[in-house]
Amino acid sequence: MSAEADRSPRRxxxxxxxxxxxxxxxxxxxxxxxxxxTWWFTPGGGVEGEERREQAALRELAEETGITDxxxxxxxxxxxxxxxxxxxxxxxxxxxxxxxxRTARTPTQMSGLTELERRSVAGAxxxxxxxxxxxxxxxYPNRLAGLLRTLLDEGPPLTPxxxxxxxx
Numbered sequence: 001m002s003a004e005a006d007r008s009p010r011r012x013x014x015x016x017x018x019x020x021x022x023x024x025x026x027x028x029x030x031x032x033x034x035x036x037x038t039w040w041f042t043p044g045g046g047v048e049g050e051e052r053r054e055q056a057a058l059r060e061l062a063e064e065t066g067i068t069d070x071x072x073x074x075x076x077x078x079x080x081x082x083x084x085x086x087x088x089x090x091x092x093x094x095x096x097x098x099x100x101x102r103t104a105r106t107p108t109q110m111s112g113l114t115e116l117e118r119r120s121v122a123g124a125x126x127x128x129x130x131x132x133x134x135x136x137x138x139x140y141p142n143r144l145a146g147l148l149r150t151l152l153d154e155g156p157p158l159t160p161x162x163x164x165x166x167x168x
Contacts, residue, residue: 007091009080009091010091011056011092012045012046012056012093012094013054013060013097014042014045014096014097015042015060015061015070015072015097015099016042016096016151017042017043017061017065017067017099017100018098018099019100019103019104019105019106019126020101020103020104021104021105022128022129022152023104023105023126024042024126024129024132024144024148025042025065025067025124025126025127026040026042026124026127026139027040027041027042027043027064027121027124029121030120031086032086032116038122039137039138039140040125040127040137040138040139042096042140042141042144044056044057044061044094044096045063053075053095054072057072057099058070063112063113064112064117065124066107066108066110066111067101067106067108069101069102070099071099072099073099074156074157074160075095075096075097076097076157076160077096077147077160077161078093078094078096078162078163079094079096079141079163079164079165080092081140081141081165081166081168082165082166082167082168083167083168084168086116086119094141095160096141098151105126108124110124129148132144132145132148133149141166142166
């Protein structure tokens with residue numbers, strides 16, 4: 001068995017960041033080797049060392065958006081995903097945390113991006129639930145529009161919802 005096959009999925013903490021008007025912040029990503037292949041995704045990334053997922057969520061949010069004044073809430077969703085990106089296959093165990101900003105459309109500052117993120121993130125945008133529901137652009141996790149609508153209508157789940165695996 002190869003070392004690649006022995007590896008556990010990368011532990012990831014993501015943030016469903018909502019402003020006071022219930023807009024969600026998404027980052028606009030693309031494949032470094034093919035900038036025409038684009039998608040939108042929530043801020044977040046890998047847990048480092050002995051870091052707890054909550055710490056990783058806040059660190060990644062600060063690095064990717066410059067936003068630090070947030071109230072981190074519960075884990076909303078969990079999912080396993082596997083996808084090709086930048087010449088390799090990524091396997092991730094992702095936890096999505098709810099967070100709120102205090103101001104509408106909080107400005108972003110992406111000065112903390114890693115080298116790979118600088119090569120693959122084009123910007124950020126605040127989306128309404130209605131905009132997500134009608135977009136034809138690729139958004140991750142799949143079904144984010146419906147998940148967000150349920151969150152806004154019903155509030156956070158009592159226990160995290162396990163989403164169907166996404167394998168690309």
